[in-house]
Amino acid sequence: MDRTDRTDDFLKKFEGKLTNVIRKPKRLYFVVDDKDIREVAQYIFRDMACRLSTATATEVYDAIEVLYQFSHDPSGCYFCPRVRIKDKKNPTMNSITPVVKGANWIEREMFDFWGVTFKDHPRPEPLLSRNHPNKLDKPLRFGRVS
Amino acid sequence: MKLSENMNQVPVGPFHPLLEEAEYFNLTVEGETVVDIDLDIGWMHRGHEFISEQKTFTQSIFLVERICGICSTSHPLACVHAIEDVDNIEIPERAAYIRTLVGELERIHSHLLWLGLAGHFIGYDTLWMWAWKYREPVLQMFEIISGNRNHYGVMRVGGVSRDIDLDRVKELHKILDTVDAKIKMIAAAAPDDPVLKSRLVGVGVLTNQDAIDMCAVGPTSRASGVPWDVRKDEPTDAYGLVDFDVIVLQNGDVWDKLVVRLLETLESTKICRQCLDKLKTVKGPILNNVKEISAGEGIGRYEAPRGEVFHYVRTDGSNRAIRHKIRAPSYVNIPTYSASCKGIPIADALITLAAVDPCYCCTERALRVKGEDPDAIDFVKLSREKTERIRREIHGH
Amino acid sequence: MGWYNKRLAKSIWVFHVSASPCNNCDIEILDLLTPKYDVERLGIKLVGSVRHADVLLVSGVINQKVAPMVKKIYEQAPKPIFVMGVGTCPSGGCCFNDSYNIVENREDVIPFDIYVPGCPPKPEAMIAGAAKLMEVLNG
Numbered sequence: 001m002d003r004t005d006r007t008d009d010f011l012k013k014f015e016g017k018l019t020n021v022i023r024k025p026k027r028l029y030f031v032v033d034d035k036d037i038r039e040v041a042q043y044i045f046r047d048m049a050c051r052l053s054t055a056t057a058t059e060v061y062d063a064i065e066v067l068y069q070f071s072h073d074p075s076g077c078y079f080c081p082r083v084r085i086k087d088k089k090n091p092t093m094n095s096i097t098p099v100v101k102g103a104n105w106i107e108r109e110m111f112d113f114w115g116v117t118f119k120d121h122p123r124p125e126p127l128l129s130r131n132h133p134n135k136l137d138k139p140l141r142f143g144r145v146s
Numbered sequence: 147m148k149l150s151e152n153m154n155q156v157p158v159g160p161f162h163p164l165l166e167e168a169e170y171f172n173l174t175v176e177g178e179t180v181v182d183i184d185l186d187i188g189w190m191h192r193g194h195e196f197i198s199e200q201k202t203f204t205q206s207i208f209l210v211e212r213i214c215g216i217c218s219t220s221h222p223l224a225c226v227h228a229i230e231d232v233d234n235i236e237i238p239e240r241a242a243y244i245r246t247l248v249g250e251l252e253r254i255h256s257h258l259l260w261l262g263l264a265g266h267f268i269g270y271d272t273l274w275m276w277a278w279k280y281r282e283p284v285l286q287m288f289e290i291i292s293g294n295r296n297h298y299g300v301m302r303v304g305g306v307s308r309d310i311d312l313d314r315v316k317e318l319h320k321i322l323d324t325v326d327a328k329i330k331m332i333a334a335a336a337p338d339d340p341v342l343k344s345r346l347v348g349v350g351v352l353t354n355q356d357a358i359d360m361c362a363v364g365p366t367s368r369a370s371g372v373p374w375d376v377r378k379d380e381p382t383d384a385y386g387l388v389d390f391d392v393i394v395l396q397n398g399d400v401w402d403k404l405v406v407r408l409l410e411t412l413e414s415t416k417i418c419r420q421c422l423d424k425l426k427t428v429k430g431p432i433l434n435n436v437k438e439i440s441a442g443e444g445i446g447r448y449e450a451p452r453g454e455v456f457h458y459v460r461t462d463g464s465n466r467a468i469r470h471k472i473r474a475p476s477y478v479n480i481p482t483y484s485a486s487c488k489g490i491p492i493a494d495a496l497i498t499l500a501a502v503d504p505c506y507c508c509t510e511r512a513l514r515v516k517g518e519d520p521d522a523i524d525f526v527k528l529s530r531e532k533t534e535r536i537r538r539e540i541h542g543h
Numbered sequence: 544m545g546w547y548n549k550r551l552a553k554s555i556w557v558f559h560v561s562a563s564p565c566n567n568c569d570i571e572i573l574d575l576l577t578p579k580y581d582v583e584r585l586g587i588k589l590v591g592s593v594r595h596a597d598v599l600l601v602s603g604v605i606n607q608k609v610a611p612m613v614k615k616i617y618e619q620a621p622k623p624i625f626v627m628g629v630g631t632c633p634s635g636g637c638c639f640n641d642s643y644n645i646v647e648n649r650e651d652v653i654p655f656d657i658y659v660p661g662c663p664p665k666p667e668a669m670i671a672g673a674a675k676l677m678e679v680l681n682g
Contacts, residue, residue: 056469069458140193192604262577279577
């Protein structure tokens with residue numbers, strides 16, 4: 001079993017496309033452009049044989065950030081491409097479900113919670129609030145003051 | 147999917163007579179064969195992430211414990227791993243052994259619970275009563291360690307909240323011996339059981355490729371030949387210090403999932419024994435004093451009985467998280483139904499869903515989809531065809 | 544109803560409604576049926592259909608999606624029916640009161656007759672709760 005860390009290879013391969021790279025032991029966070037996300041996801045998932053753990057949408061003051069978390073199981077490393085969506089009114093980005101089948105539910109959940117529309121998603125409908133008895137005027141979590 | 151003339155939809159849930167959770171499955175069947183499965187979830191959604199983002203770190207550990215009553219060590223453990231990952235906080239060695247002990251005891255009780263329920267689902271209540279009877283001593287051990295049978299409240303950022311003194315360790319050793327003997331008995335008896343074998347072998351196969359594509363985790367994927375286990379890949383706590391094997395099988399059917407779980411239970415007793423031995427000799431503090439958590443991001447995970455629990459915490463330097471993402475193992479394992487359920491008889495489909503408890507009474511509530519004419523779907527004809535087929539299989543002509 | 548209630552108290556048949564709990568109370572309810580606690584010796588039996596039930600065991604904070612279903616189940620139950628809230632969630636909301644997805648007043652959805660608090664309540668506590676209910680039914 002090959003348990004080597006492949007972070008350096010990855011950084012070399014996508015040099016120029018990654019910004020805001022944060023490197024910690026066994027963790028790599030970086031920002032990619034919306035148009036590149038599918039290519040990066042395909043490389044991480046297919047060529048490096050990573051597994052998609054989950055994806056996290058976060059509302060920050062000037063954008064919505066979608067962070068995919070890919071786990072490289074043999075080495076225990078995490079590769080986390082982050083997409084920043086500036087348009088908070090109508091957040092839209094490319095879906096990675098055509099490339100990574102396992103992203104189906106989590107992208108539907110982000111649509112449900114934060115209203116992020118994923119282009120080319122095979123089934124763009126809410127996950128948790130489907131058949132919800134109350135009429136929901138906004139996504140479940142977006143814009144709720146804590 | 148497009149429905150044709152002879153397809154029926156069988157709604158299962160949201161409240162079904164057999165068991166716990168409210169879930170809704172919509173099985174599309176053609177005759178007896180399942181052709182499609184659709185899930186509607188959200189009946190249990192309580193908004194943990196949202197609540198957790200308003201609580202302090204210690205409070206949110208209390209909260210994530212209440213995500214699931216069966217995994218009530220795994221979630222707090224993954225949560226504290228995530229918070230510790232922000233600043234790379236170390237924990238004392240004794241605390242590491244206590245964490246591992248509690249985690250592995252939970253695996254024993256959860257796998258025995260699943261085994262019992264699996265028996266219950268195929269109408270084999272003897273196995274249910276057996277497995278749950280021998281699960282009781284494990285809960286007793288939890289009561290000795292933490293004072294509660296289910297929610298333990300042991301995990302803290304930087305260590306654990308409770309120590310186990312020497313007398314207790316000896317007591318736990320004794321109970322573990324009895325549990326171990328009983329598990330060995332079940333592990334020897336169950337695989338030879340003709341009832342289990344005839345119902346489970348070759349049923350609901352999840353192929354290796356599907357398991358990888360759908361990102362399945364835990365015993366679900368390990369029964370399909372995917373060898374990853376968080377305990378080995380990223381050994382946190384005491385997992386780097388104890389000796390154990392990762393169980394991997396190749397067939398991917400329900401039977402292999404059962405065997406994986408049984409063998410894992412035996413591995414867990416092995417780990418528990420090593421931890422208890424170490425607790426006798428390793429002395430020292432159990433909690434490092436953590437003053438503050440700096441701004442940053444942390445990923446924490448732990449191999450729960452059902453697979454990898456994943457927590458992501460993003461902090462801004464205050465005493466609470468600004469984003470706390472939780473992903474439970476079933477969230478990625480449940481979509482694999484769409485691969486493993488298609489093309490098998492409806493009676494077997496419900497065992498394949500066994501982790502999320504099916505029921506047979508519901509299958510009678512069939513819903514007509516198309517064809518107003520009652521003769522359009524000839525159940526009598528289908529039934530005769532099946533009888534004929536079985537007769538041929540038995541008599542061989 | 545005194546005559547009827549006395550007969551009912553001899554053998555309570557329970558139906559289990561999980562209204563977004565954490566599963567722990569449900570597991571403890573099932574634990575009651577297994578050899579260690581074995582409530583069948585008290586005539587308590589878990590049934591598969593709400594039409595057969597005398598007591599509904601409701602666990603969990605009731606969330607907005609499941610609430611109409613819980614209401615429907617209560618309506619379908621033959622009367623008289625008694626509702627037992629198992630765990631801290633039905634009685635006090637546990638730690639979920641800040642959530643956006645739970646109903647504000649659980650008593651509006653389903654009227655509780657008896658609460659067994661605890662997170663989760665020990666099986667002994669649930670048996671004590673059932674015994675109290677029987678006492679009341681016996682007058």
